[in-house]
Amino acid sequence: MKFNRxxxxxxxxxxxxxxxxxxxxxxxxxxxxxxxxxxxxEALRWVMGENSYxxxxxxxxxxxxxxxxxxxxARNAAEVGLHIDNSDRTAPAAFNDxxxxxxxxxxxxxxxxxxxxxxKEARAKDVQLLFADASTGARSPSMVGQGRIGExxxxxxxxxxxxxxxxxxxxxxxxxxxxxxxx
Ligand code: ATP
Ligand code: MG
Numbered sequence: 278m279k280f281n282r283x284x285x286x287x288x289x290x291x292x293x294x295x296x297x298x299x300x301x302x303x304x305x306x307x308x309x310x311x312x313x314x315x316x317x318x319e320a321l322r323w324v325m326g327e328n329s330y331x332x333x334x335x336x337x338x339x340x341x342x343x344x345x346x347x348x349x350x351a352r353n354a355a356e357v358g359l360h361i362d363n364s365d366r367t368a369p370a371a372f373n374d375x376x377x378x379x380x381x382x383x384x385x386x387x388x389x390x391x392x393x394x395x396x397k398e399a400r401a402k403d404v405q406l407l408f409a410d411a412s413t414g415a416r417s418p419s420m421v422g423q424g425r426i427g428e429x430x431x432x433x434x435x436x437x438x439x440x441x442x443x444x445x446x447x448x449x450x451x452x453x454x455x456x457x458x459x460x
Contacts, residue, residue, distance in 0.1 A: 278361060278367075279362040280321075280359060280360070280361055281299060281360040281361065282296060282298055282299060282359070282360040283296075283317070283320065283324075283357070283358070284296050284297070284356075284357065284358035284359075285317075285357055287352035287355040288316070288320050288343070289316040289319070289341055290312075290343070290346075292349055292352065297317070318422075319332075319341075321357075321359070321420070322420055323415070324357040324380055325359070325404065325415040326382075326401055326404045326405040328401065332415075332422075338389075338390065339386050339387065342354065342355040342384060342386060353386045354383060354384065354385045356382070356383040357381065358381040359379070359380045360377055360378070362376070362377060363375060363377055368407070369407060369410055378395060378407075379395055380393070380407070382404070394407065402452070405452070406449050406452060410449040417444075417448075419444075
């Protein structure tokens with residue numbers, strides 16, 4: 278799964294709409310302390326379905342909304358958009374009718390957040406499955422956060438197995454089976 282573009286509006290320190298074109302190959306993000314490098318990575322995790330505000334270094338999910346600084350007032354909404362390259366048409370059937378898939382997540386203060394896939398309202402589950410099938414996603418081993426390596430080394434066998442299953446791309450299948458069993 279290749280990402281083409283990440284778009285942030287009012288997310289954490291990115292108060293103005295900010296577009297990041299992700300070129301093929303390796304992308305590095307450099308800048309002084311506090312300029313928003315980690316916020317960028319968190320935006321990526323958030324749009325892929327992260328639902329723990331603690332993993333966003335926040336004390337509530339509304340904390341991802343720009344909270345004001347200097348003479349700029351706080352915002353009441355934040356949005357992150359991720360454009361995914363689907364020119365090889367490997368997306369799940371439900372979204373596989375275009376060369377690019379656009380996933381957006383928008384949060385309004387005190388109203389929770391909402392996802393869209395290609396402009397159509399989607400459940401968090403749909404978004405999580407879209408990424409799980411491609412062996413990526415908010416909690417996947419393809420997103421290695423600070424301290425995660427040490428965590429993996431010290432993990433109990435059960436937790437380590439879960440990580441390996443995510444890496445092997447079968448955790449999406451488990452979620453689907455679980456959903457099917459509930460029906
Ligand atoms: P370092 O190099 O130290 O890791 P960094 O580039 O990763 O720094 P971040 O942690 O991404 O920096 O950004 C921190 C900045 O984001 C802080 O200045 C903080 O005030 C700002 N910030 C975080 N959440 C919000 C918010 N909701 N509204 C406004 N600013 C925010
Ligand atoms: Mg950082």
